[in-house]
Amino acid sequence: MKNVTVGEFIVESQNNFPGSTGELSKILSAIKLASKILSHQINKAGLAKEILGSAGRENVQGEDQQKLDVFANDTFINALSARGVICGVASEENDSFIAFNDNVNNDAKYVVLIDPLDGSSNIDVNVSVGTIFSVYKRQSKKGSPVEMKDFLQSGNNQVASGYIIYGSSTMLVYTTGKGVNGFTFDPSIGVFFLSNPDMKIPDMGKIYSVNEGNLNQFKQPVRDYISYCQSEQNKSNYTSRYIGSLVADFHRNLIKGGIYMYPSNTKNLNGKLRLTYECAPLAFLVEQAGGRAISETQRIMDIVPSELHERVPFFVGSKSMVNHLEEILAGESK
Ligand code: AHM
Numbered sequence: 001m002k003n004v005t006v007g008e009f010i011v012e013s014q015n016n017f018p019g020s021t022g023e024l025s026k027i028l029s030a031i032k033l034a035s036k037i038l039s040h041q042i043n044k045a046g047l048a049k050e051i052l053g054s055a056g057r058e059n060v061q062g063e064d065q066q067k068l069d070v071f072a073n074d075t076f077i078n079a080l081s082a083r084g085v086i087c088g089v090a091s092e093e094n095d096s097f098i099a100f101n102d103n104v105n106n107d108a109k110y111v112v113l114i115d116p117l118d119g120s121s122n123i124d125v126n127v128s129v130g131t132i133f134s135v136y137k138r139q140s141k142k143g144s145p146v147e148m149k150d151f152l153q154s155g156n157n158q159v160a161s162g163y164i165i166y167g168s169s170t171m172l173v174y175t176t177g178k179g180v181n182g183f184t185f186d187p188s189i190g191v192f193f194l195s196n197p198d199m200k201i202p203d204m205g206k207i208y209s210v211n212e213g214n215l216n217q218f219k220q221p222v223r224d225y226i227s228y229c230q231s232e233q234n235k236s237n238y239t240s241r242y243i244g245s246l247v248a249d250f251h252r253n254l255i256k257g258g259i260y261m262y263p264s265n266t267k268n269l270n271g272k273l274r275l276t277y278e279c280a281p282l283a284f285l286v287e288q289a290g291g292r293a294i295s296e297t298q299r300i301m302d303i304v305p306s307e308l309h310e311r312v313p314f315f316v317g318s319k320s321m322v323n324h325l326e327e328i329l330a331g332e333s334k
């Protein structure tokens, strides 16, 4: 197979859109650059003790920030602002959005939402972590300061979304609304190569992924679905896999087929995951790969966030599995 780099692929895809200004390509290339820097840090985390552990402060959701959370956040924001191609960014690690109000960025038409380092509590034990991002066109007037409404758009408005998984190898997987493509990083030459063209999630899989430690706190329909997967009659059709790192769980299920669930529970009425930084980008991507993503009541992509750090119950994966769960949630099936 011809070795296509992500840079070549981005340029080739841009040529398929006559009149394209190349701004989206520059955003993707800024994300690519930041991910290489972060990948390098993550890979040597076990050796460089000064980058492991807590940063000694909490983020807006009251979660302990790791030093690598802070490093990842700064790296992505600096890479994105330096290219002058977005007018603002909202990050899971910041209280509010950051407006890039200098002359170069203010004329830009895109904003980025990002979870710079998802699953960072897994870093200290050498388990895969990830970055999740999405790109939207601003709603406010070009040239004016970016506004909250630019970041609170329904997932349907996404122009691009994707993730980077820092696993046994580092991969960048993204969509611009024309299918999903995956690129694997070759650290010896510092380049991402196209390794998984036109990714499709199997319509049905064997894997269900959920934190079963919370089982007794889930609503009855979700418990019914899990019981169905565990039942004697289904024991050879289903198996459980849960890493506790969303990108890694999602990536495995995308390739093998499966369903990932973070339901509401009695402690967290909207679950744990964030609509804007985690659920909407993965929903766009999974739909582009032929899968589905829903909350307990609706399609994730249709939800208009009312605040930046909004949480939502999240069920994502193979179409037939999500359809089945949806029927149980709606009381139409057992
Ligand atoms: P984070 O954004 O603070 O890293 O939290 C999100 C992570 C996901 O990666 C993962 O799927 C989930 O939290 C695991 O939560 P739990 O430990 O409750 O199962």
Ligand code: MG
Pocket (backbone or CB within 6 Å): 092, 115, 117, 118, 119, 278
């Ligand atoms: Mg996260």
